Amino acid sequence: MNITDLLKKDTIILELDSNSKASVIDELIEKLNQAGRLNDKEAFKKAILAREEQSTTGIGEGIAIPHAKTDAVKTPAIVFGRSSQGVNYESLDGQPSHLFFMIAASEGANQTHLETLSRLSSFLMDNKFREKLEAAKSEDEVIEVINDKEREEDDDTEQDTSEGSPEATNLLAVTGCPTGIAHTYMAADKLKATAKEMGVTIKVETNGSGGVKNRLTSEDIKKADAIIIAADTKIETERFKGKHVIQVPVAKGIHEPKQLIERAMKKDAPIYKGDSSSSKSESDDTKGRSGFYKHLMNGVSNMLPFVVGGGILIAISFLFGINSADPTSDQYNRFAEMLNTIGGGNAFYLMVPVLAGFIASSIADRPGFAPGMVAGLIAISSGVEGADGGSGFLGGLIAGFLAGYLTLGVKKALEVLPAMFDGLKTVLLYPVFSIGITGLIMLLINPPLTTLYTGLSSWLQGLGDTNLVLLGLILGGMMAIDMGGPINKAAYTFGIAMLDAGNLSFIAAIMAGGMVPPLATALATTIFKDKFTQQERDAGKSNYALGAFFITEGAIPFAAADPGRVIPSIVVGSAVAGGLTMLFDIGLRAPHGGVVVATLVEGNPFLYLLAILIGTIISGFLIGFLKKDLQKE
Template sequence: MKITDLLKKDTIILDLKASDKSGVIDELVSKLDEAGRLNDKEAYKNAILEREAQSTTGIGEGIAIPHAKTAAVKTPAIVFGRSSQGIDYEALDGAPSNLFFMIAASEGANQTHLETLSRLSSFLMDKKFRQKLEEASSAEEVMAVVDAKEQDEAAEEETTDAGASSRILAVTGCPTGIAHTYMAADKLKETASEMGVSIKVETNGSGGVKNRLTKEEIEAADAIIVAADTKIETDRFRGKPLIQVPVGKAIHQPEELLNKAIEKDAPIYQGDGGSAQDEGPQEEKGRTGFYKHLMNGVSNMLPFVVGGGILIAISFLWGINSADPESADYNRFAEMLNTIGGGNAFFLMVPVLAGFIASSIADRPGFAPGMVAGLIAISSGVEGADGGSGFLGGLIAGFLAGYITLLVKKAMEVLPAIFDGLKTVLLYPVFSIGITGLIMLLINPPLTTIYTGLSSWLESLGGSNLVLLGLLLGGMMAIDMGGPINKAAYTFGIAMLDADNFSFIAAIMAGGMVPPLSLALATTFFKNKFTKQEREAGKSAYALGAFFITEGAIPFAAADPARVIPSVAIGSAIAGGLTMLFDIGLRAPHGGIVVAGLVEGNPLLYLLAILVGSAVSAVILGFLKKDLTKE
C-alpha cells in the first residue's frame, strides 16, 4: 500500500495551532474524525495515548509519527500536520518537532500500518524530503512531494534489483553495541545512497543482531564489509571478497570502504582468518587481530562487571561491613546483594573474559578451555594471595587457550575424515582444556606474584603521582571516545576494580562523562559557534554525558576534530586528576549520574571535578571555534 493511498487532502493540516504534545494529538485526531475516518474519536485518542505511554513516537530530527491500530478506526488513514514554530513532543533527541504524521490503522489491517510506518520513517530520514515538506505551500503540493518520493524509491529498488552494478553487504559491531554500531551502519547506508550503490547492513548491537544477512543475499553479494571491533560470525562469508576494518573507519571513511568493495579490492575469505590473496593493509589487520579478540572478551564481560559492581556498591549503603554476619552493621538484604554481585557476577568476570577471548581466536572450541583457564587464574596458588592473578591472568589465559586450541585443531587435521564427528565433542575439549590447564597451573603462581605486586604499587601511589595518573587516564577517555585508547583506559579501570582499588574507575568515569557534557555546555553558552543542528544535538549530549556515554561527543569531533578533540581531552584529564586529588573512589564501573550516590568520599567533590573539567573544555571550545558568520 502506498502512503498516498492513506494520506489525502482532507487529512492535511499545514498550520497546526497546538502549542504542546497533548494539543497536537487532539488536533490530529479531530482532523481524522472530521474526515470520517474514525468510528469512535475518544477510543482512537485513548489508543494513541496508550502507545505514547509505552515510548514517545517523537523520533527526532523534528519528526513525530504517532500511530495506533484499533477497531475505533473506520478507514485506514494518515493525517499530516505541520508546525512552523515547532512543538515539544518529547522527542528522543530533545528537539522540537514540526512534522507530524499520525497513522490510523483498523483492527483488521494486519501489518499494513507497520509497513507504512517503516517506509514513512525511512523517507523522513532524507533531509531533502523533509525540506520539501516544510516548504510545501498547499495540501496538493504535500501529496505531490510524497508521491514523487515513493516513485523515486520504487524506481531505485527496481534498478537495484534488476541491474545494480554492485551488491554490497556490510556488518557493523562495537564492544558495547550502543553508539558506534548504529552510527557506522547509518553512515554506510547514507554514503551508499549518495553513490547509487545497493547495500544492506547488519548491526550487531547491545540488543542483538538486527537486519541479519541471509544466505541468499550473501551468495549474490559482490563483496562484504565487516566494520567491527568485536567478534562477528564470518565463516558464512567464505569465498567472498571480505574487507575487515575497525568500526570507526566506517564512520569516518565510508566512501573509501564502499569503493574498495565495488572494485572487489579485498582478499577472498577462506575461513579461520585465512585468505587466498594478501591479507590487506597492516592497520586493518591489526585491529581485527589482538584488539578484536580483547574487545570480544571485554564486551561480553561488561554485563557481569556493571551488574555485579553496582549491586556490590548498593550493598554498602547499609554499611561497609553490612554483608558480614559478625558485624553490627549486618543486613540480610545487603548480604544477598553482595553475594549476587561479588560472590557470583564478579566471580565469573575473569573466566568469562578468558572464555570469550579464546572463542574469538578459535571459535566455539576455544570457549571451554578459556573458561577453565580463567577459573585457574583466579585461584592464587600463592600463600596470602586470595585473588590469584586476576585480570592479568585472565587476559593471558584467554589468549593462551585460544592459540592452543588452534594448534590442537591444526594437529588433528591429519586424522581421517571418520574422526570429524569426534573432534568437536571429544578430542578438541580433552586436549585443549588439558594442555591449557597444565600450563596455567604452572604459570599462575608467578603471574599472581606480579599482579599482586603491581596492585600494591598502584595502591601505594600518592600525592602528585596519583594525580598525574588520574590526568592520564581521564585524558585517554576523550582521545578517541570509545576507540582503542578509550577502551584501554576503561579496561585498566576494570582490572583495578577487580583488585579492590576503586580510585581509578572513578577517575575514568569522570573523564568519560566530560566530552559530551562539555559539548552540551558549549552549544548552550556559545550558540553563535554552532549550527542549529549542532545546538539541537547538544541538548541530547547533556543526557548522554550524565549517563557516561562518551560517544555522544563523536558527531562534534568528526565535524571538527582539530578543535574538539584537544579541548575535550584537556577537560577530561582535569576531571580525572581532580578525582584523584579529592581521593574519590567508586565501586560501580558504569552508570554516570545513576551511581553518584555510591561514591566513596565526598560526592559533591566528585561532581565538582566533572563540572570543572566540562566547563574548562567548553570555554576552550568557545575560544577556539570561530563564529559561524566569520567562517
C-alpha cells in the same frame, strides 16, 4: 502490500517540535501510541534505544530510520516526521537529519510486512524522492509521493532486470545489519545502483529480518572475482574460501559503494583462507578493529554488564553500612548481604571468566568459548598462599588469548582427519583437547602470574602522592581523547582491573575525567552563545544531563565539528579532574560515574564534585576562548 498500508495520515508529523535525538524518538513514539499501533509504549521505546546502542540509525544525507522489532507493537506501522531546521541525530556523516521514518515491526510480523518496510529503506536512497518528501505540504501529499515512487519502481522492475553488462567483472556482495530491517537493504540497493552505473555485474545477498534473500549459490561464488561483505552481523563466510573478500561495516555499503566496487574490481583484498585463518583475511577497513584490540574489546564489552551491574549492587549494599554484609557485625543487614552476594559473589566472580571466554571466542569462534571460560576460572583461583583473587584481570587477559589461539591450533591440527569425523570435531574433539591443554598450561603459569599481579597492585597502591596525581592526570585525559574509542576504553579497562584488585582510587579518577567533556561543552554553549549555532546550543543543553549520567559520547558532535580546538580543551579539563580526585584521595566502589553513584564515593563527596566542577570550568572556558565567533568564521 504498499508502504502506505503501514504509513497513514494519523502517523505523519509534518513539522516536529523536537530539537534533539532523544526528543525526536519520544515524539515519534508518542504519535504511534496515540494512533493505537503499540501495545506498550515504554517497552517499544526500550527496543528502539537498544537498537540505537548497537549503532546510530542516523544514516546520513538528512535521514534517520529508528526501528525495532518487538512484541510491544500491536500493528506493524511506520511513523514519518519532518524537521525543517534539522536535528542532531548523531548521523554517520555528522550532518543534521530532516526526515525521520520510525519503523515499528511486530515480533510476529509476516514476510510481506518485512519486505514492505525494507522497500521504504531502499526508496530513501533516491535524492529526488527525498526532495519531494521535504517539499510536501500536507499529509495527503506525503502519501501521494510514496505511492508515486512505488508505481515508478514497479515499472522499472518490469522494464529492466539486468544488473550490469555481461562482459563486466563478476562481483558478489552480502549485506546485513543487527535488526535486518533498514540498513541491510539500503546498502544492497546502493551497491546495485552504483554497480549498474559503472557497468559492473553484481549480485547482492541480503541477510535481513525475514531471512536470507537472493542467496549466493556455489556457482555464483565459483565465477566471482571478488566478494564485498558489508555487514554488522554474523555472515556465513566459509563458502568464500579462496576468494578475494572485502569486509566492512554495513554503513560503508551505503556511503562508499563506488570505492568498494572499485577495490573489488582491482581485487584489492586478501584471499579468504577459511575460519581458522580469518583474522589474516580481513581487509584494510577492518584492521583497526581486528587483531589484539578487536579480541580484547569483544571480551571487555561482554564483561561490562557483569562489572557495572555487580559493582553498583555491591556499592548499594554499603549504604547499609560498610560491614552490613557480614553476619558477625552489628551493622549486618540481610538485604545488604543478598545484594553483596549477587554483585560480588556472583556477578563480579564471573567477570574474569566472561572476559576470557569472549576473547577466546572472538579469536577461534564458538569452539574457543568453553576453553576461555575454564581458563578464566583457573585465573581467579590463586595457587599462591595468602593471595586472594588469583591473577585477576591480568590472568584473564592471558587466559583468553591463550585459549583462543590454542583452539585455533587444535582446529588446524585436526584438519588432517577424514571428513567422516567432522561431526565429532565440534562436540567432542575440539572441547576435550582445547579445554584440557589450555587448562594444564594455565595451572602451570597461574601461580607466577598471581605473584606478578599482586605485586603490581601493591606497587600502584604504594605510589607517593605526586606519582598518583600524575597517574590521575594521565587517566583522566585519556577519557577525553577519543570519548568511547580505544584510548578511552583502555583507561576504563585499567580502572576496572584495579577495582577488581581492591583499589578504588583509579576508577574514581577515570569516572571524573569521563564526565567532564559533555559538561564542558554544555557550559561553553551556555556562556559563549555567539560561538555556537542554535542547533549546537540545543545539543549543549542535553549535555548537562548526559554528563551528569557519565555519557562521555555527548561531546563527540562538538569534537567532530571542531577537533583542533575542542579536543585539546576537554583533554586538559578531564586530566585536571582526574588528578584532583587522586590529590583529594577519592575512591569509588562502583565502575560507573555520574549522579547515580554520587552517594557511593569513598572520601569527601564534595571534593569529588569539586574536582569535576573545576575540570568542567577549565575545559568550558578553554573551548569558549579558542573558538571563533560565528560571524568571524
